[in-house]
Amino acid sequence: MRARARDPQRTEEPSKSQRKREMLALQALGESLLALEDERLERLPVTPELIDAVRTARAIRAHEGRRRQLQYIGRLMREIDADALRDALSDETREHRVATAVMHAAERWRERILADDQAFDDWLAKYPDTRESLEPLVPRARGELATGGPGRAFREIFRKIRDRLA
Numbered sequence: 001m002r003a004r005a006r007d008p009q010r011t012e013e014p015s016k017s018q019r020k021r022e023m024l025a026l027q028a029l030g031e032s033l034l035a036l037e038d039e040r041l042e043r044l045p046v047t048p049e050l051i052d053a054v055r056t057a058r059a060i061r062a063h064e065g066r067r068r069q070l071q072y073i074g075r076l077m078r079e080i081d082a083d084a085l086r087d088a089l090s091d092e093t094r095e096h097r098v099a100t101a102v103m104h105a106a107e108r109w110r111e112r113i114l115a116d117d118q119a120f121d122d123w124l125a126k127y128p129d130t131r132e133s134l135e136p137l138v139p140r141a142r143g144e145l146a147t148g149g150p151g152r153a154f155r156e157i158f159r160k161i162r163d164r165l166a
Contacts, residue, residue, distance in 0.1 A: 026082055027074030032089070034058055040092055045084045050076045099166075106162035113157065114142055123161075133160050 014022070033041060033054045041051055053076055057069040112119035113134075120138060124131055137160070140153035 023074060023078070026077040027070055029082060029085065030054070030073035030077045031070055033073070036092075043092075044088050046080055047076065050080065102162060102165050106158055106165055109161050109165075110154075110158050113138060113161075114145065114154075127164055130160060130164050 030050070033044075033046070033050075034057055036044075036054075038051075038055070041054060050073065053069065053073050057066060057073060060066045060069050109119075109123060113123055120134075123134075134157060137153045137157050141151070141157050144151035144154055
């Protein structure tokens with residue numbers, strides 16, 4: 001057998017295996033879109049046809065039908081900029097993580113404020129602009145907790161703290 005001479009000017013095309021790996025990666029990326037809410041899906045850089053295909057795939061329960069729909073989504077994914085989609089998805093994920101962290105921080109602050117006057121003083125030292133809105137709510141929320149559970153003031157404190165932290 002004779003070895004082929006390589007021409008330095010000729011760029012090699014990806015192998016069939018490489019093309020298949022890329023296709024499966026796009027299909028997997030398309031499959032990850034199924035878990036997104038419609039609102040988030042519509043903010044991504046995808047075509048309306050792909051959005052419709054994703055919505056259809058969510059409704060399909062039969063294994064074979066779903067598999068074929070996912071293949072179709074993979075084919076539609078070849079027409080979009082996958083790198084831009086990956087970047088947009090990572091931005092969405094980052095925003096979600098930040099929002100979750102703010103929510104948890106607000107819950108911790110609320111618990112500390114309701115449990116200890118010193119924690120409330122610490123909060124007011126950091127965020128003096130919240131004094132007027134939080135000061136009347138704290139005693140009411142403490143009363144709600146003492147009489148049977150969280151109520152309106154309890155939730156309102158959380159909202160005000162979360163809004164201030166965000």
